[in-house]
Amino acid sequence: MKRVVITGAGTINSLGHSVPETLDAMREGRCGIGQLDFRDVERLAIQIGGQVRGFEAxxxxxxxxISLYDRFTQFTLTAAEEAVRQAGLEFHGELAARSGVVLGTAGGGVSTWDDNYRSVYEDGKNRVHPFVVPKLMNNAAxxxxxxxxxxxxxxxxxxxxCASSNHAMGLAFQLVRSGAAPVMVTGGSESMLCFGGVKAWEGLRVMSKDACRPFSANRNGMVQGEGAGIFVFEEYEHARKRGAEILAEVVGSAMTSDASDIVMPSKQGAARAMAGALADAGINGDAVGYINAHGTGTAANDKTECAAVADVFGPHADELMISSTKSMHGHLIGGTGAVELLACIMALRDGVIAPTIGYxxxxxxxxxxxxxNEAREARVDVALSNAFAFGGLNAVLALRRI
Incomplete structure (x- = not known):
């Protein structure tokens, strides 16, 4: 088994258009959630979200x-440019032949779906752009x-x-660790903040009209966000030989299924995923200092996740720091785990724990x-990133400071 390290990171989200901007916002406990701005937003019951501002395609x-790239693909390519540039890699010859990309998204080209449904059903047009299918397909990015x-x-x-990114990064980790690929570009993206995307989520009645307050007794639901997080996962010796800067080491991953309910989370499924990531990494639970929680701000998720943490870590759970950055950038659905991995890297590399704001x-x-509410300075050697999705599909990553 080969060691896997992260040598590049990129992002665009409601907190910033780059990793430095995003981490600065996390340190400051800044909120990227605000009034949504798009067509027909006044028809929605939910009018807030973590929308990316100031991005001009x-x-x-x-x-x-632009005729080929849905907004989720635009976000992906923007974040990928930052990540690959930081990694300092160019892909030619054997390296290009064996390296790949695995990304997560829940909805793919939702804005393209929305625009073209309007065109056909509302405007009465009988023809759509010939690139609609390659633009909206989930694998486009x-x-x-x-x-x-x-x-x-x-x-x-x-x-x-909501576990798409963590599943993607877990698979990228396995591909590099097994020797199947020396480098994988990985992460995820989502852009559901359009009329149809928000209207669909309204139907679930899990959305907050005012704020995302994970773990707070007065929490009243989740808030959608949008954006992308992209990383370069690289085999350690390959990175070391070329003198690459290493952000963190990926040491374990696990995936579980609740096999119980399509929307209600399971303590057992979440616990097995966390315990499985530790076992895969060969790490004792006492070594973990920080968990970036799934922490959606819904009553069901937050208490279930806390119960799962208590089960896995026992008395050490009281010493753990656990925060949800969704309180700042919103829930990026399929892209959320990728943006949240940045908080784990910041904890390991900079010794800064992103806060749960709105508490x-x-x-x-x-x-x-x-x-x-406020970021905290603390030395962390091992961090976990949790993602627990509708459908009972769970994915947890374990990272180590290097």
């Missing part, structure tokens, strides 16, 4: 590219990344609702150290 992509960087190895997309009232069913 026209200034970044040419007309032909992965395919464009592979073409952009000449990645000819294993490349595909994972779609497992107002203690909940006895969430009686853990949730790092309320």
């Amino acid at each position: 026209e200034g970044r992509f040419n007309r032909q590219q 992965a395919s464009h990344v592979s073409m952009q960087y000449n990645l000819k190895g294993p490349s595909f997309t994972v779609s497992t609702a 107002e009232e203690p909940d006895p069913e969430c009686a853990l150290d949730v790092v309320p």
Whole structure:
């Protein structure tokens, strides 16, 4: 088994258009959630979200590219550019032939779906753009990344609702660790903040109208976000030999299924995923200092996740720091685990724990150290990133400081 390290990171989300901007916002406990701005938003009951502001596709992509790139693909390519640039890699020859890309998204080209349904059903048009299918397909972003960087190895997309990114990164980790690929570009993206995307989520009645307050007794639901997080996972010796800067080491992953309910989370499934990631890493639970929680701000998720943490870590659970950055950037659905991995890297590399903002009232069913409202300085050697999706599909990553 080979060691796997992260040598590049990139992001765009409601907190910032780059990793430094995003981490600065996390340190400051800044909130990227605000009033949504798109067509027909006034018809929605939910009008807030973690929307990416100030992003102009026209200034970044040419007309032909815009005709092919849904917003989720635009976010992916923007974040990938930052990640690959930081990694300092160029893909030619054998490295290009064996390296690949695996990304997560839940909805793919939701904005393209929305625009073209409107065109046909509302405007009465009988024809859509010939690139609608390649624009909206879930694998579009992965395919464009592979073409952009000449990645000819294993490349595909994972779609497992809110665990999509963590499943994708877990698979990328396994591909590099097994020796199947020396480098994998991985992460995820989502852009559901359009009329249809928000209206669909409204139907579930799990959305907050005012704020995301994970673990707080007065929490009243989740808030959607959008954006992307992209990373370069690289075999350790390959990175060391070329003198690459290493952000963190990925040491374990696990995936479980609740096999019980399509929307209600299971304590047992979450616990098995966390315990499985530790076992895969060969790490004792006492070594973990920080968990980036799934922490959606719904009553069901938060108390279930806290109960699972207590089961896995026992008395050590009281010493753990656990926070949800969804309180700042919103829930990026299939892209959420990728953006949240940045908080784990910041904890390991910089010794700064991102806070759970919006925390107002203690909940006895969430009686853990949730790092309320303000970032904290602390040395962390091992961190976990949790993702627990609708459908009962769970994926947890374990990272170590290096």
